[in-house]
Structure formats: C-alpha cells, structure tokens
Amino acid sequence: MKPLDKSFWICYYVIVIGNDNKNDFFVQTRPIMKMNKRATIKQVAKAAGVSTQTVSRVINNRPDVSSETRERIQQVILEMDYRPSALARSLIQQRSFTLGVVTAGLKYFGPSRTLNGITSMAEELKYALLLEDLPHFDSEDIKPLLQDLISHHVDGIVWAVPEVGDNRRWVDEILMDVPVPVVFLTMQARAGVSTVSVDNYAGGVLATRHLLELGRRHIGHISGPLDWWEARQRKQAWQETLQKAGIRATDNHWVEGNWSSSSGEIAFEQLLQSNPEMDAIFVANDQMALSVLHTACRRGLVVPRDLAVVGFDNFAESAYFWPALTTVNHNHHELGCRAVQEVVKQIEAVHRNERIESQTVLLSTELVVRDSSICK
Amino acid sequence: MKPLDKSFWICYYVIVIGNDNKNDFFVQTRPIMKMNKRATIKQVAKAAGVSTQTVSRVINNRPDVSSETRERIQQVILEMDYRPSALARSLIQQRSFTLGVVTAGLKYFGPSRTLNGITSMAEELKYALLLEDLPHFDSEDIKPLLQDLISHHVDGIVWAVPEVGDNRRWVDEILMDVPVPVVFLTMQARAGVSTVSVDNYAGGVLATRHLLELGRRHIGHISGPLDWWEARQRKQAWQETLQKAGIRATDNHWVEGNWSSSSGEIAFEQLLQSNPEMDAIFVANDQMALSVLHTACRRGLVVPRDLAVVGFDNFAESAYFWPALTTVNHNHHELGCRAVQEVVKQIEAVHRNERIESQTVLLSTELVVRDSSICK
DNA sequence: CTGAAAGCGCTAACAC
C-alpha cells in the first residue's frame, strides 16, 4: 500500500451520545480528511514563478511590484488559501503585534467585563491577545509568568489584576527588567508606573452624600475585604464624607465583608446588632447589597423606609432586585479599552524611539438612583 | 554626547493624578531605564564559552551534556535571566503549544466562567492561549478569524461560541480546511465534529418534573431566544415533560424572552394575561427568573404559594434572590476544562500520527431546590 | 560529550 500523502491525515470520528439518565448511546464512525499543512511563501513563490521576496512585497502592499505580477501572485494566494506566518514575521520584525493580558478572577463579574473591553480594543487596534489567568488575586511568584509572556515576544502587557494585599510588591524590583511597556489596572498611583483605575473614592463620596441628602444620619457601611485597594478607597470615602458632615463613623458603624452575597448577609446581621439606629447603609458592591435587601426583607424591615440601601458596581441585574437597587455605576469595559490604548501608545512610542510617559487615568463614576434609597 | 547604548532606553514618566471633581493635578517626571533586549541563546553560549547547541541541550534537559558544562550554563542562564524564545521554538518544532480560543459575549456570566475553565486547564496542560472575542454571537464571516489563528500556528482551537441561528453554517464547508483539531462548545451533536455541551434537555426535564411533583398543573415557560440551541433544548424538555404527564402545553403557556432580566419582566406580564391559571413557571435562565420574582412581588403574588418559580443556570446570586431561587445547576467551568482536555488529546494524537476520534460530551445537570418552589 | 551546518517562514538590505 502506498504511504499516505504527507499533506493529509485521515481521521475516524466516533460519536458517543448519552441519553439523559440512561446508558444508551450509539456510535458512528466516518473517515474524514484534513489538510495537514499551511501553505508557505516558498510554495506560493514557486507556484507563481517568482521569488519569495516578490511575494513578500505583495503581502505587505509594497508599491514596487508590477501590477501584472501582483495580480498573478494574489490569484495564487487566494487559490492556495495562503496566510503569512505571524510567527516568522514576529521573529524577523522583532514585533509580534501581540499583547500579554494577565487577569485574575475571570469568573467574577468585573474582571470579565474588563477583559471584554480589552478584547474589543485590541481587535480594533489589530493586536492579538495572549491570555493568562491567575488562580489567586494575591499571587505568589509572578516572575515565571512574566518570563513566559516575554518568551512569547509580547509587545506590551496589560496587568488586569486588581491590587490586593501586597501583590504589587514585585513592581519596584522587577518592572524595570521587563523589556516592554506594562499598564496596570485598578491600582494605587505610583511614580513611574502607568495605571488605569476607576475612581472608587469619588464613587464612595457620591453614594454617601446621596444618603446624607436624603436626611439619613445613621449611615452604616459594609466594606469589601480591606486588603483590596478598591475596598479601602470606598470605605475611606464613606468615612471622610461622614466626618465632613460632622458625623462620626466609628467601628460600630461598619463591618468588613468579602464581596460575596453570603458575607454580606453575615456582615449585615452584625451591623444590625452593633448599630441598631442605622437608617441607611452603603454597601461596597451589589452582590453584598443584594443579600442586605434579602435579609432586610426577611426581618421585616422595609427598604427604603426603614433602611436606605446603596450599592456599588451597577451590575446588570441590580435594576431587578427587590426593591431595585440604587448603586454607583462605573464602566469596566472602558477600563479595559483605556488600558489597551495606553499600552499600545507606549509601544508605538518606543518603536519610534521616543521617550514614553506614564499616565495615571482615573475613570469617573455616577450614581444610579433607584427604589432602594428613595421612598415613593 | 555619546549615543545611548542600544540595549537601554530611557523613559521619562509623567504622572497625572486628577482629584475628584476638581481640575487639580500634579505632574512628576522621573527618568527610568528599561532593558531593551531579551537575552538570546547565542549570548548565553558566548558567555558560557560553548556552542548554541550545547545550551539548547541544557534547556531541553537532554542527557548528553557533562554535568560540569551543564552547571556552568545553568549559572549563566540564571545570571542573564534567559528564557528561550517560544516563537523560534514554535517555528522550528512546528508546534506552538498554543490554543486558539474563540468566545462571544464575554461580558455575560456563562461565557466568562467557561473561559475561566479553559484558562485553568490550559495552564495545567502547559498550553498558552490566544484569545479572540466575537462582537456578536451570530457572526458574519469567520474565515478571516480562523486564518488569523492559523497564521499564529495554534495547535488547536476551542470554539467557545454557543450555537445561535445558523452560526454553525460554516462548519461543513470550512472545517476540513482547518489544519488543526477544533472542539466546539455548546452545540448540537454532529457527525465528524467534537462537541462539549451541557445537557440542557435533561436539565429542563428536571425542572419541569420538580414542578409536577409539587402538584402544579399549570406550568408556564419563559424561554430564551429560540434561535439559541440551548433555549430550544430547554423549551422542548418543558413541553415534552408536560405532554408525557398528560398535560397540554399550548402557545398560551409560554413566551419567548431574550435572556435579559428586562425581557423576563415583559414575558411574565404577557404570560399572566394569556394564562391566568398559571401556578408555576419554569424560566430558562436565572436573570429572567429574577425579574419574574420581582414582578410577582410587585403584583402581590406570593412565591411560591401562588406561583412556584424554577430558573436555570444557578448563578452565584440566585441563592440571595427573594425568595431564594430554585434552579438547575450546571458547570460552566467544567465545560471549558473538558473542551481543552479534548482538543489537547486530539493534538497529541495527531502528533503521534494516530487517527483521532471525535466525541460528543454532554455534561449533566442537577436541581437545586430553594424557597421559590417549596412552601415552608 | 560537543560543535558545525542547515533550515523553520519570513523580511531587510542590497544588488542588478
């Protein structure tokens, strides 16, 4: 038997379909063929009867090819379904048009929306994305990860991991060894580092002021875990806004949660004990606010009459909580977009041998007033 | 002035910090230096006084190097912070250890959890991930996208876009031209195609049977958009389960939503009109179920006494709806993991010149009973 | 055990 043409491989497919709750299944095989090889520039050149250089010129839209040759080559390219190898190009051009993206907690609402912003802007700017998702926010040794990205020749890095604990400790030591621009999301501004963050402090002020303006004077707070920079910002805004209004915010008036609905429930119960006069509460995210609404309802408290509730994040379902949740809106998508824009700007600058300037961007927030704070 | 050493570039960083709601900002500049170049195998070889091949042997843990030479080279590698170029390796080895991942609707709950599963399994199996996110579920021309992935030499592709409309129309025409294994998520089984999906039909049966067992006889349904395969499966399960129980499910008994909470509200209002006897409802996802709870509450209906509600997806907040939502749980994370395992299995097989077999995997679901269906 | 030569797919720099 003649050996198979190496450019094809034959596959036999087996289908196994389980029926629900039974062990029945049926099997079906069918051979199908797959082309095994991408076309190379050499093959195209040979087929068109020119040198690889000329093909390269056509691919890159260089002017110095006769229109006759160009057309012939383009024809061949179409026929052979040829696409130049991005890898080989990256090697020779010392530019990959690829961004490394490092995320954490992709399963949560915020990070994935941010990633969505990153993908859309990267697509727009024609950059490919190499994705790494950290298993924990407070990651151990990030050096191997950085080296991995660099070994893939990424042109820049978007560090889309929020600042938690001292998970930025490596920045000062290692960042200067990273040979490409890096932009950080959601972290405290630092000299010499580009960051893009939401203005959590301003958002916290909006929320707290809103409750003050409604005449509430016993305003509690459920914070996020305080090793999160964002949680500290929101809490600080609550505290300082109350102080400016001449109201003391003591330790009886707030409890630390961990962002989850279940932690919100526990925190709220605690707060009801320590601060029975409480007539309003600013909760550091909508998930926890949801369980506050839930628990209040169960306890016979009427929101907002007995307790006004304001959340943070404005996640898609908040408008359908019962009652609909007043919350602070901010734009995760925009966050990702801006980060990509910034890192690409720096890449371009480096490429033109210009010096680059780091920028700290703070995105604004807005209050979305719904039924959980205003009595109808 | 002496020209700068080409292996360094100097950057001046400018920090701009906006104060909330004021136009104040301050600027700070500081020059910092970044190393410009990754070390190459050549430089390592030179520094260690050996040839590049010997370094290569050390990198790849080949046995045939004297332990003396090996140690010296490893020392140099550490000092120079050298990592081999994944690009160059991919080129020569004709293997990139990179998977192309195509998603859609990353901003939604399900797809991002699935991506999380993909990242964690890819990490475990030491594959890098090239991410593309489609702006729409029902995508126009996917050929350029596939070509783009192939031009990046991905070893396999995970198509994590749910089957919507005829967005699988290209499969029969184009798939055999794709020179690497492809695994599809969330789609109807087809001959010759590997798929991994959740058993939506079985889940729908669980939900409907549960309501029947509670003695409900007027069970409505709010479906997802019926151009979605998943939505059709869930609806069909509802319909057929009722029929098997001797109950007719006519067009008065269901309305089509679009997965969003707002569509769920509208659909529910409609259903209340067309089917006033309704004493239970199976809603095709938790978001829409949320607005059903919300609307029922507003209308003075008591859940579950007047209306038992079952959702689908078990998203993290469902336990904190009011009342807590009974729903069908399935594992988005697992979905991503299985897809990566499957595609890597096929890649390995191709690499060993074995024939590969396609498999249809259906992940099971389970009912999570909470307060929205069972009267206490 | 180690090194020299060739080449993965492509493009920059130069020739003609």
Added chain:
DNA sequence: GTGTTAGCGCTTTCAG
C-alpha cells in the same frame, strides 16, 4: 521591478 544574500532564535542532523 525583481532576485540574491543574510539572518531573526532556535533545533535537528550529523560529524568528530
């Protein structure tokens, strides 16, 4: 306009 040469960073083959 077009082809030739060299080389991006690495590994494979083969010679010593």
